[in-house]
Amino acid sequence: MTAEIDVQKVAKLAHLKLDAQEEKYFQDKFKGILGYVGMIEAVEIGEDTLEKDESLQKVYYQDQQRVSPVSPEQFSDYMENKFIKVPKIIE
Template sequence: MEKIDVAHVAKLARLKLTDQESVAIGKKFGEILGYIGLLAEVDLEGEGQDRDETQLVNYRPDGAVASLVKLEDFSELIENRHFKVPSIIE
């Protein structure tokens, strides 16, 4: 695992860290990277292949349904095929 440049990360995040905070965060980054390294070593060969993702069950048909709201109900609010709303930016 590569080492994280705490000062660079703090600069990107626009954080001002004390030396103590930098050391503490550096240790935490090291722990996180170590854990990620452990996960990378896990042998997943053959795992997750017992379930075929392409055979999912649809619980309802996917089709168009008539809406209770009609476009005519919004005729006063529509201008040039867009909804007319009050301006909030001056």
């Protein structure tokens, strides 16, 4: 697998501010993850295996929408633009 993940885009979506060193660190981590995914994709599973093993069959559940009795402001005192701001925990 040769795809790369745009760390800056992921950080922006997660509302994280990363410096250049952190971006490099996570780029290396993502490359490792994609390497493992590539190994999984390379495994050949025959159609007969999928048909015989019922635990590998997809099970679908109906989504149910529920209204929460709690407003976002009640979750945390640290709200910022409708998001809960948490301390940075990435090393």
